[in-house]
Amino acid sequence: MSETVIVYLNGDFLPLDEAKVSVLDRGFIFGDGVYEVIPVYGNQPFRLEHHLQRLQDSLNAIQINNPLSTNEWKDIITHIIKQNKDGGSDQSIYLQITRGVARRDHSFPDDTPPTVFVMSTPLNPPEQTLLNSGIDAVTLPDIRWLNCHIKAISLLPNVLFRQQAIDAGATEAILLRDGMATEGAASNLFIVKNDVIITPAKSSKLLPGITRDLIVELAVSNGIQCEERDISETELRNADEIWISSSTKEVMPVVKLDDLEVANGKPGPIWSKMYQLYQACKASLRSAAAAD
Numbered sequence: 198m199s200e201t202v203i204v205y206l207n208g209d210f211l212p213l214d215e216a217k218v219s220v221l222d223r224g225f226i227f228g229d230g231v232y233e234v235i236p237v238y239g240n241q242p243f244r245l246e247h248h249l250q251r252l253q254d255s256l257n258a259i260q261i262n263n264p265l266s267t268n269e270w271k272d273i274i275t276h277i278i279k280q281n282k283d284g285g286s287d288q289s290i291y292l293q294i295t296r297g298v299a300r301r302d303h304s305f306p307d308d309t310p311p312t313v314f315v316m317s318t319p320l321n322p323p324e325q326t327l328l329n330s331g332i333d334a335v336t337l338p339d340i341r342w343l344n345c346h347i348k349a350i351s352l353l354p355n356v357l358f359r360q361q362a363i364d365a366g367a368t369e370a371i372l373l374r375d376g377m378a379t380e381g382a383a384s385n386l387f388i389v390k391n392d393v394i395i396t397p398a399k400s401s402k403l404l405p406g407i408t409r410d411l412i413v414e415l416a417v418s419n420g421i422q423c424e425e426r427d428i429s430e431t432e433l434r435n436a437d438e439i440w441i442s443s444s445t446k447e448v449m450p451v452v453k454l455d456d457l458e459v460a461n462g463k464p465g466p467i468w469s470k471m472y473q474l475y476q477a478c479k480a481s482l483r484s485a486a487a488a489d
């Protein structure tokens with residue numbers, strides 16, 4: 198990563214420490230905005246079309262007009278990747294759109310341009326030791342609103358969930374609503390029972406994860422049975438394997454839930470297979486990029 202991190206803010210590329218927004222920005226005042234996190238391997242954004250589609254869905258849901266075309270988004274992201282590729286590490290692109298700067302009033306302001314911000318941070322894959330040992334999770338009541346499919350920047354519940362997990366000596370929180378498991382604090386949820394992968398169906402109770410969708414696709418194309426349906430708390434606690442997935446954590450095995458071992462307390466064989474399939478996808482993106 199170069200010494201000077203270059204970011205995009207409202208039409209300009211500039212050093213991170215020169216990027217400033219008004220304290221009246223509705224992102225700062227109300228958390229009124231949406232975001233995306235896009236992994237970049239071999240300088241290629243992974244599943245960019247999927248991320249831009251989910252961004253559009255989030256913008257539609259909160260009634261912000263997309264300020265940029267798909268090609269403009271691609272150009273900005275490509276430029277940010279190029280500007281920050283020193284050192285050759287993989288990157289994580291964070292982009293955020295808020296409803297812009299206006300006098301504080303809950304109702305939408307008239308004719309205010311949205312604030313658009315894009316940055317890159319180095320992306321390190323989960324450490325091998327952590328993958329070998331697996332991670333611990335705790336269950337928590339999912340007290341969020343019923344629009345969890347929107348990738349909103351207002352993440353206070355998620356921040357508190359994650360911190361509660363860490364305070365309990367775990368890595369992630371797995372959320373329970375009405376006796377059903379929904380997702381993690383910043384990840385989607387999978388279980389395995391009798392060699393079948395199960396993940397909650399998409400709904401307003403969870404984020405439609407891009408990594409989740411890829412895992413479902415990989416299962417189907419590799420002949421692993423996969424069901425998208427509710428997971429009850431009892432099923433969660435009796436699972437043969439539990440995994441979490443996200444663009445930054447990829448797919449990680451959970452080996453302890455609320456201090457009790459998941460099955461034999463070791464990462465399971467179906468996780469191991471899925472992890473390899475996921476790594477193969479990353480590798481093919483890198484080799485396609487190298488061939489260009």
Ligand code: PDD
Pocket residue numbers: 234355380381382383384385403404405406407408409442443444445
């Ligand atoms: N979060 N569910 C929640 C609540 C999330 O915040 C995330 C990702 C996911 C997984 O989605 P995806 O596979 O598209 O990354 C599910 C990102 C990584 C974050 O907030 O940093």
